[in-house]
Amino acid sequence: MAAPTGIKSPTRARIAARTLRTDRWWLYPTFTALVLLAFVVYATYRAFVGEHYFAEPYLTPFYSPCVTTECVEGSSHLGTWVGDWWALSPAVLILIIPLSLRLTCYYYRKAYYRSFWMSPPACAVGEPHRRYTGEARFPLILQNIHRYALYLALAYNVLLTYDAVMAFKSPEGEWGHMGLGTLILVVNAVLLGLYSLSCHSCRHIIGGRLRNFSKHPVRYRAWGMVSLLNGRHAQLAWVSLVWVAFTDFYIWMVASGTWSDPRFF
Amino acid sequence: MGYDLKMKVWRGDATGGDLVDYTVPVEEGEVVLDALHRIQATQSGDLAVRWNCKAGKCGSCSTEINGKPRLACMTRLSTFEPGETVTVTPLRTFPVVRDLVTDVSYNYRVAETVPAFAPEPRPADGQYRMQQVDVERGQEFRKCIECFLCQNVCHVIRDHEENKPAFSGPRFFLRYAELEMHPLDTNDRRALAREQAGIGLCNITKCCTEVCPEGIHITDNAIIPMKERVVDRSFDPVTWLGRKIFRRDQLPEAQVPQGRAE
Numbered sequence: 001m002a003a004p005t006g007i008k009s010p011t012r013a014r015i016a017a018r019t020l021r022t023d024r025w026w027l028y029p030t031f032t033a034l035v036l037l038a039f040v041v042y043a044t045y046r047a048f049v050g051e052h053y054f055a056e057p058y059l060t061p062f063y064s065p066c067v068t069t070e071c072v073e074g075s076s077h078l079g080t081w082v083g084d085w086w087a088l089s090p091a092v093l094i095l096i097i098p099l100s101l102r103l104t105c106y107y108y109r110k111a112y113y114r115s116f117w118m119s120p121p122a123c124a125v126g127e128p129h130r131r132y133t134g135e136a137r138f139p140l141i142l143q144n145i146h147r148y149a150l151y152l153a154l155a156y157n158v159l160l161t162y163d164a165v166m167a168f169k170s171p172e173g174e175w176g177h178m179g180l181g182t183l184i185l186v187v188n189a190v191l192l193g194l195y196s197l198s199c200h201s202c203r204h205i206i207g208g209r210l211r212n213f214s215k216h217p218v219r220y221r222a223w224g225m226v227s228l229l230n231g232r233h234a235q236l237a238w239v240s241l242v243w244v245a246f247t248d249f250y251i252w253m254v255a256s257g258t259w260s261d262p263r264f265f
Numbered sequence: 266m267g268y269d270l271k272m273k274v275w276r277g278d279a280t281g282g283d284l285v286d287y288t289v290p291v292e293e294g295e296v297v298l299d300a301l302h303r304i305q306a307t308q309s310g311d312l313a314v315r316w317n318c319k320a321g322k323c324g325s326c327s328t329e330i331n332g333k334p335r336l337a338c339m340t341r342l343s344t345f346e347p348g349e350t351v352t353v354t355p356l357r358t359f360p361v362v363r364d365l366v367t368d369v370s371y372n373y374r375v376a377e378t379v380p381a382f383a384p385e386p387r388p389a390d391g392q393y394r395m396q397q398v399d400v401e402r403g404q405e406f407r408k409c410i411e412c413f414l415c416q417n418v419c420h421v422i423r424d425h426e427e428n429k430p431a432f433s434g435p436r437f438f439l440r441y442a443e444l445e446m447h448p449l450d451t452n453d454r455r456a457l458a459r460e461q462a463g464i465g466l467c468n469i470t471k472c473c474t475e476v477c478p479e480g481i482h483i484t485d486n487a488i489i490p491m492k493e494r495v496v497d498r499s500f501d502p503v504t505w506l507g508r509k510i511f512r513r514d515q516l517p518e519a520q521v522p523q524g525r526a527e
Contacts, residue, residue: 006424011279011360013367020352021332106489109469120420123472124332124357132425136465144500147493200485204493212448214396230485 007126018126025122029115035238036112039245046248047091053248055255056171058181060248061188063091064163077162094156098192101153102241104146106200107234147201157193164189179261181254188247191240198229198236267292270300270342274312275354278363284352285309291342297353298326298337301365313364321478324412328365329354334414334476358416358423369413375433378461379440384449399448405486406443408479409436415473415483421466433462435473435483442487445494455498458491467492 004010007018019025046053046062053063054075066075069084086093102108113119120127135143164185170177196202207223210216229236254261270291273284289303298316305312317323319338326337331345331352345351359367387393415435416422422429433441441458444450458464469492473483481487497504507513 005426007357009426012357013275013277013355013361014281015275015284015354015357019332020329020354022349022352023331023333106469110471113468113470119468120424120470120472123418123470123475124329124334124423127420127424129424132421132428132466134421134463134466134468136463140468141465144492144496147496147501200489201493204490208490209494209497211446211450213398213402214448220398 005130019122019124021122021124025125029118029121032111033115035242036115039241042245042249043095046252047095048089050089050091052252052255053091055181055251055261057167057169057177058185058251058254058261059163059166060251061160061163061185061192061244062095062248065094065159066090067093077166078159097149097152097156098244100145100149101196101199102237104143104149105237106146107237109143111237146199147205150196150199150201150205153196157189157196160185160189160192176265177263178265179263181250181261182264184247184250188240188243191236191243194229195233195236195240197226198233200230200233202226203230268347271348271350272300272304273350273352274301274304274365276309276312276364277361279361282361282364284354293343295342296338297328297330297335297340297342297351300342300351301337301353313362313366315366322410324410327356327412327414327417329357329417334418336412336414336478339478356413356417358419359413369416371429372411372413372416372434372436375437376440378433379437379444380452380454380457382444382447382450383452385451393449395448402446403443405481406439408481409439410479411436412478414476414478418472418476419467420470420472421463421468428463428466431463432466433464435467435488437462438464438467438491439481439483439487442491445491453498455491455494459495459499464488464491464495 007015043062050070053060054066054072056074059066059075059077063071063075065078067078067080067082068086068090069080070086071080071090082090082093114121118127119129119132135141164182167179167182167185168177169175203223203226206226207213207216207219210219213220213223253259267290269288272287272289274287276282276285287304287308289300289308291300291303298314298319301312301314305314314337315325316338317325321336321339324336327334328337329335330337330340334356337353342351353365355361355365356367356369359369359371362368384393413436419434421432422434438458441454441462444452445454467488469484469489471484473488474481474485477483
């Protein structure tokens with residue numbers, strides 16, 4: 001049998017309990033696991049269902065840009081250059097980008113390491129694993145691709161902003177339209193944009209990597225602004241996640257005819 | 266107004282020990298360390314507890330109170346529910362010496378392996394100059410009082426004793442970051458941060474930040490920026506190419522101080 005390690009090591013104070021915490025430390029990992037699981041189930045269903053994702057002029061962010069020949073008419077703002085070789089839903093092709101950003105995000109790493117991998121489930125609560133190599137080895141060393149996921153996600157944010165702008169066109173193709181869906185898409189683009197810009201990698205690239213702020217005043221100011229956003233990164237991560245699901249749900253309901261889109265002008 | 270506080274205090278040493286019950290009279294406004302001192306003065310004169318300034322600045326009285334790593338001198342009794350039993354144990358990451366005192370020398374051994382500040386040569390007038398924005402960046406890191414609560418709560422070594430030789434811990438990532446962000450420093454510690462300090466073992470669960478009594482944003486302002494600098498150095502092909510083109514790969518890198526590495 002392997003020698004006891006961690007809090008059971010022979011030189012440490014012999015306390016049998018895994019933790020002596022008396023507060024509800026299990027609340028954060030439980031809540032996080034439930035919300036993330038709910039999102040994964042919903043997003044997986046919507047990504048594979050392949051219908052009710054476009055209601056002129058609204059295109060759900062799960063299917064934007066829609067670039068395969070399978071896309072419904074009018075939904076392919078960037079053309080169908082992928083062609084028909086892609087056998088799965090067009091959403092799967094696109095969702096890899098935001099998924100890679102969120103999977104490698106420094107905030108979500110904390111969230112899922114705690115809630116799913118229990119490494120650790122909460123501070124000063126013993127973890128159940130016998131060995132631990134962290135992010136020093138494969139596969140978790142791949143977390144270091146985060147900045148590339150960010151670059152792709154920033155391009156994706158531009159496309160979502162384009163979708164939000166296109167939502168100001170009426171179904172007949174004339175500018176000057178605004179419905180509840182337009183508002184939802186604009187908020188969605190803003191939240192996802194803020195989430196990307198508040199990312200720790202973005203903060204580093206903008207100015208954090210400098211040794212000398214005083215020699216780069218413009219980058220220093222930009223770093224200061226991104227740092228302000230970065231302080232809200234966790235909140236932006238949650239709000240943007242819930243809102244993107246809500247945006248998709250709203251467009252699903254409009255596209256399926258369950259409800260109609262209230263028009264402001 | 267005074268009242269009787271129920272406490273459980275871990276008593277023992279490396280050969281064994283147990284939580285011992287105490288009922289101790291306390292006064293409004295007191296902290297856990299006051300209660301421990303009263304136990305020492307009136308009930309158990311041999312209770313071992315390390316303390317010094319009683320003002321949250323020396324980092325000596327680090328313990329675990331109701332399972333949370335905290336300074337005993339900064340934990341007010343009013344934070345507990347009336348009638349709640351307060352449990353105090355030694356830090357559970359370091360070898361216990363006796364009762365609430367642990368051997369934190371692991372941290373001093375790690376400290377010796379961090380390459381020291383290596384400033385560029387002085388300018389002709391002999392005066393180093395730094396702009397205020399550059400000074401301010403490192404101020405946060407210098408608030409560290411070396412209580413080692415962050416080291417204690419870090420699961421990399423708390424739950425895995427075998428990681429200690431390969432891992433420096435949050436307090437020393439703070440030191441790496443402070444030096445790496447210093448405009449006058451000439452050392453490149455990025456390779457060491459990865460290979461010797463084991464920054465890759467950290468999985469960003471932010472417990473160090475949660476327990477820091479000085480409120481230092483250890484994860485956001487030190488560990489993640491250091492991880493990103495390691496990415497620049499070791500995992501980013503674009504910056505790798507830049508280093509090759511501009512011959513920065515031929516600049517000297519920091520070495521572990523001679524005779525100090527374990």
